[in-house]
Amino acid sequence: MSRGRNNPMQRRPGFRPDIWLQRHLQVALASLGRLMNAPLGTLMTAAVIGIALALPIGLHVLLNNLQNVSGGWESGASISLFLQQEISDKQATALSKKLRLHQRIESIQVISKASAMAEFRRLSGFGDALKALDSNPLPALLVILPKREYSTPETAQLLVRELGLLPETDIVQLDLQWVRRLQAITEIAQRAVLVLATLLGLAVLLIIGNTIRLEIQNRHAEIEITKLIGATNGFIRRPFLYTGLWYGLFGGIIAWLLVAISILLISGPVAELAMLYQSAFDLSSLDITTTLLLLTGSAGLGLLGSWIAVGRHLSAIEPS
Amino acid sequence: MIHFDNVSKRYPGGHTGLAGVSFRIEPGEMVFLTGHSGAGKSTLLKLIGLLERSSGGQVHVNDRNLTRLKSSQIPYHRREVGMIFQDHRLLNDRTVFDNVALPLVVSGLGYKEISRRVHAALDKVGLLNKEKAAPITLSGGEQQRVGIARTVVSKPPLVLADEPTGNLDPKLSQEIMELFGWFNQVGVTLLIATHDLDLISRMDRRILTLHNGQLVQDTGKTE
Numbered sequence: 354m355s356r357g358r359n360n361p362m363q364r365r366p367g368f369r370p371d372i373w374l375q376r377h378l379q380v381a382l383a384s385l386g387r388l389m390n391a392p393l394g395t396l397m398t399a400a401v402i403g404i405a406l407a408l409p410i411g412l413h414v415l416l417n418n419l420q421n422v423s424g425g426w427e428s429g430a431s432i433s434l435f436l437q438q439e440i441s442d443k444q445a446t447a448l449s450k451k452l453r454l455h456q457r458i459e460s461i462q463v464i465s466k467a468s469a470m471a472e473f474r475r476l477s478g479f480g481d482a483l484k485a486l487d488s489n490p491l492p493a494l495l496v497i498l499p500k501r502e503y504s505t506p507e508t509a510q511l512l513v514r515e516l517g518l519l520p521e522t523d524i525v526q527l528d529l530q531w532v533r534r535l536q537a538i539t540e541i542a543q544r545a546v547l548v549l550a551t552l553l554g555l556a557v558l559l560i561i562g563n564t565i566r567l568e569i570q571n572r573h574a575e576i577e578i579t580k581l582i583g584a585t586n587g588f589i590r591r592p593f594l595y596t597g598l599w600y601g602l603f604g605g606i607i608a609w610l611l612v613a614i615s616i617l618l619i620s621g622p623v624a625e626l627a628m629l630y631q632s633a634f635d636l637s638s639l640d641i642t643t644t645l646l647l648l649t650g651s652a653g654l655g656l657l658g659s660w661i662a663v664g665r666h667l668s669a670i671e672p673s
Numbered sequence: 674m675i676h677f678d679n680v681s682k683r684y685p686g687g688h689t690g691l692a693g694v695s696f697r698i699e700p701g702e703m704v705f706l707t708g709h710s711g712a713g714k715s716t717l718l719k720l721i722g723l724l725e726r727s728s729g730g731q732v733h734v735n736d737r738n739l740t741r742l743k744s745s746q747i748p749y750h751r752r753e754v755g756m757i758f759q760d761h762r763l764l765n766d767r768t769v770f771d772n773v774a775l776p777l778v779v780s781g782l783g784y785k786e787i788s789r790r791v792h793a794a795l796d797k798v799g800l801l802n803k804e805k806a807a808p809i810t811l812s813g814g815e816q817q818r819v820g821i822a823r824t825v826v827s828k829p830p831l832v833l834a835d836e837p838t839g840n841l842d843p844k845l846s847q848e849i850m851e852l853f854g855w856f857n858q859v860g861v862t863l864l865i866a867t868h869d870l871d872l873i874s875r876m877d878r879r880i881l882t883l884h885n886g887q888l889v890q891d892t893g894k895t896e
Contacts, residue, residue, distance in 0.1 A: 372781055375784065376781065575766075580748075581722070583749065583751035
């Protein structure tokens, strides 16, 4: 009785990577084939997973778009400086030359009383009525663009205060408040999407776990027989793990399709809306990174879900 | 090959499967295990295949102390102990070839080697022409031969059979026994549980008789 003989591990055939790979490929394809043999059932399970994943992913894409838009608004934060009514266009130009030297100001556009009037006439539709006015009631306006490093809401606010102290100033407007509010709301929405994604991810785990549990029950006899023949737990686990992986991947693909189609459907109206706002905004769909993340994430969820189910239910099956 | 030392097995609820059983089977022996149903034949076989563990005493198989074997080692132990059942235990959704190949797939052999060995095993049991058939389409005797091919394809040094001829007519039973005799000739140790006394008497081999979980008769090694 040598010690070595007491350890059957030592009599295992040597590890062969080619056979290992061949075996994995075979199991992966076999479990895929098994799923394809019941296409309707597979499709329904994958669709449930897909819908559960499409919801948070779709919301994520929409929020990203919203951020793209509002981000553009903020970085272009300009300050509207309305001058006193009695300040002439000439004085306004002089003031703009003075302010241009200010260290926080990038550029200044002077909108003279006359051009303000012209624009108003064009946009308001009061053309003829305005002609009746004997003097121009509109003030001159300086549109001031702060330097990039001073364009955050906080630093721009300082400039606004400073400009407000000028004697020529009537009103200074930094209309960023609503952008900031929108961003705060977006942030809350992002958190909500994260919570939703976590909950729905858990739901996906449960769906896959339950599907795999039923699969294990269906193949009870097969598992018993393979155990009798000397299959390790790893060997028995493998097809179920691949099944979970496939379910997750199919669910991810369905989620991708759902999101892509939804975005395609709303991109038309969005483009129209953007045109009304004279913006060239284009609704962006799922980019490569998000797509890859979605597919690997869903496949990973599938693997994890089946791993949990297999761990809980396989050990309960022992041959008798 | 098999060494039982005062082995007992009690089931929860107080039922006794085996009580103080001791015997030794040498490599290359072919031994029959008999006794009426409930005498402990299946329990004894299950202890050897580690389908169950003994409640007392020591079981050694192939110089390995089963009492101390870790659960993670059981699969590797079972690869060396072929088991044949009365109900064949075949996978009905796979072909005969795939059924017989299973132990080799489990052991991680390459496809070429598997194919070669499966064909050899099927040839031995006379079912080479049925390799693509589904087990369910075969007769009882043929299914049992598929089960035997699956057991011997991995060339285990020890084969256990639990009522292998239980559902077969005398002629088929005789064929199965001849097959076992041939395996024994090539060096396989066999332990066959059966209550078919008529069949055993014709074989002239060592017989262990169990009664109420105790070994009441051992005809000793023949030859």
